[in-house]
Amino acid sequence: MFKIFNKLSWFIKYYKKYYILVLITMIISNILIIIPPRLLGIILDDISSKTLTLEKLYTLVAILVVVVLVHYGSNYIWSYYIFKASDEIERVTRFRLMKKYLRQSPKFFEKNTTGSLMGKATNDVSMISEFAGYGMMAFSDATLYPLAILIVMAFSVSFKLTIVSILPLPLLFYATKKIETILYARFEQVQRSFDRLNDIVLENISGVRVVRSYTLEKSQTKEFEEECLDYYEKNMNLVKVASIYGFISRVIPGLSMVITIIYGTYLIGVNDLTIGNLVSATLYINMLVWPMFALGDFATIAEQASASMDRINEVLNYKEDLIDNENAIIYEGKGNIEFNNLDFYYPTSKYKVLDNISFVLKNGQSLGVVGKTGSGKTTLVKQLLKMYNLKEKSLKVGKNYIEDLNTRSLREKIGYVPQRHIVFSKTIEDNIKFSDSSKTHEDVEKVVELADFKKDLSQLPQGLNTMAGERGVSLSGGQKQRISIARALIKEPEILILDDSLSAVDANTEQKILKNLKEYRKNKTNIITAHRLSAVQHADLIIVLDNGKIIEQGTHEELFMKDGWYREQFIHQQLKGEENGE
Numbered sequence: 001m002f003k004i005f006n007k008l009s010w011f012i013k014y015y016k017k018y019y020i021l022v023l024i025t026m027i028i029s030n031i032l033i034i035i036p037p038r039l040l041g042i043i044l045d046d047i048s049s050k051t052l053t054l055e056k057l058y059t060l061v062a063i064l065v066v067v068v069l070v071h072y073g074s075n076y077i078w079s080y081y082i083f084k085a086s087d088e089i090e091r092v093t094r095f096r097l098m099k100k101y102l103r104q105s106p107k108f109f110e111k112n113t114t115g116s117l118m119g120k121a122t123n124d125v126s127m128i129s130e131f132a133g134y135g136m137m138a139f140s141d142a143t144l145y146p147l148a149i150l151i152v153m154a155f156s157v158s159f160k161l162t163i164v165s166i167l168p169l170p171l172l173f174y175a176t177k178k179i180e181t182i183l184y185a186r187f188e189q190v191q192r193s194f195d196r197l198n199d200i201v202l203e204n205i206s207g208v209r210v211v212r213s214y215t216l217e218k219s220q221t222k223e224f225e226e227e228c229l230d231y232y233e234k235n236m237n238l239v240k241v242a243s244i245y246g247f248i249s250r251v252i253p254g255l256s257m258v259i260t261i262i263y264g265t266y267l268i269g270v271n272d273l274t275i276g277n278l279v280s281a282t283l284y285i286n287m288l289v290w291p292m293f294a295l296g297d298f299a300t301i302a303e304q305a306s307a308s309m310d311r312i313n314e315v316l317n318y319k320e321d322l323i324d325n326e327n328a329i330i331y332e333g334k335g336n337i338e339f340n341n342l343d344f345y346y347p348t349s350k351y352k353v354l355d356n357i358s359f360v361l362k363n364g365q366s367l368g369v370v371g372k373t374g375s376g377k378t379t380l381v382k383q384l385l386k387m388y389n390l391k392e393k394s395l396k397v398g399k400n401y402i403e404d405l406n407t408r409s410l411r412e413k414i415g416y417v418p419q420r421h422i423v424f425s426k427t428i429e430d431n432i433k434f435s436d437s438s439k440t441h442e443d444v445e446k447v448v449e450l451a452d453f454k455k456d457l458s459q460l461p462q463g464l465n466t467m468a469g470e471r472g473v474s475l476s477g478g479q480k481q482r483i484s485i486a487r488a489l490i491k492e493p494e495i496l497i498l499d500d501s502l503s504a505v506d507a508n509t510e511q512k513i514l515k516n517l518k519e520y521r522k523n524k525t526n527i528i529t530a531h532r533l534s535a536v537q538h539a540d541l542i543i544v545l546d547n548g549k550i551i552e553q554g555t556h557e558e559l560f561m562k563d564g565w566y567r568e569q570f571i572h573q574q575l576k577g578e579e580n581g582e
């Protein structure tokens, strides 16, 4: 139960001065709240012994008013700062998580599903936030507050009665110890089930069109219902344990009360206690009801937060797969690209996805990568982005091996247009400027023209200011592709990679874009992967991949002269183009 303090020590240090203020004001508040029962006891004893004067009554009432006012004042201060802690830890942890997510390589995202990453940034963060606020308050109420009550009761009422009345308390501590590991395990199951629920929602929403077109609504709803049921059952398992514990924490103060009354009455009988003292004692024991509940709440929240913090730490402590050397070299953006017997496996793949790749692309040249589907085209061009570790030094970018380059400086010089186009919930102009926000409206207009997107603007309700993405207009695949190309071009990268990025545009648009690139990006490196060979026909070097191996390489003319895959495909595609009237 107390392990959570260790796990959250980074935040306790960060919020130290406010927690100290909370502690001081809580102590003041807790001491003051003990005074009224004692004053009431004094008044009752004075009434029964007929010694209460009006003057004494006024003084006691005045003390009571001051005590109550200061008590509420300090209550206000600690409750403000303790609930501020909740929001503060939420903000800081979400920020740390997001920073970590954005720094990770694909390997990390292969290990963690989107649903679980979302679960960590939402539900788990809420759990530790609850602990930093309400949990800390419950902790103080379960420790400081009863301690103060028992000390005052022991010294001002009766030491003997105090000891006897707290005899049932060890039972509660025993129950807490027994229950905490069960709570932790059950809560972890709840969170894992929540991750799966997230995954199903995400997949069904992003793939809603596929679900509808295959009329899978019923089966998908059923799958979701089953997962909801599982989540419900996991929660119920947790609630069962928490309820038993809640029951125990309510019974024990009741037991203490019975013992106090029985033993207190006996002490009055043997003239060891006054009636006023017994009244004060029962009021004090009554005041222990809340701390016992608070202990229950604290134990539950602490175990939940502990499981959540462990899940968050799985991400925060994840050792990054790719870390630059301390003296990593800044990539200046010039030089040849040299693959030298490069082999590559994905972390999960059992066979070589790239096998003995060797070729040189001179600075400023263009490269076309073609081959059957799944032959390794994307994997090959992605090597330049330094997303995975290579087993051996076999790729030089400029004068240096890629392992020795500073990753950021390398990626800054590359404009990568992936196969799967992402359009953010921003205006089209902001989507294009996403890669470099310092660019002007004129720069945007320029790249829109180069990507042959200008003709589409008149069809969009507000041209470049049209909202795109989830909250905006629906764009066609070809439009998304060209926005992505414009986004890469506006960066003016030294190396431009178009990964099958012309597949959704017609042959005319493809040729226009290629012509624009040739003129605009003279002396800069362009790499294009494609299925349509017309997209790479004019490249300085074309390589043909099959099963991760280069089976042919050369210019279009050289490859056309050979009797290989390239020639066969080219003729086949030309005939098909003629049939389609392209």
Ligand SMILES: Nc1ncnc2c1ncn2[C@@H]1O[C@H](COP(=O)(O)OP(=O)(O)OP(=O)(O)O)[C@@H](O)[C@H]1O
Residues within 6 Å of the ligand: 106, 346, 347, 348, 349, 353, 371, 372, 373, 374, 375, 376, 377, 378, 379, 380, 419, 500
């Ligand atoms: N992240 C990954 N983990 C494991 N295997 C992968 C991963 N990405 C791709 N592969 C596998 O690597 C091989 C090459 O994939 P790649 O995407 O590079 O081919 P491609 O030639 O670009 O295909 P396409 O023409 O269909 O786009 C495929 O067998 C694919 O299943």
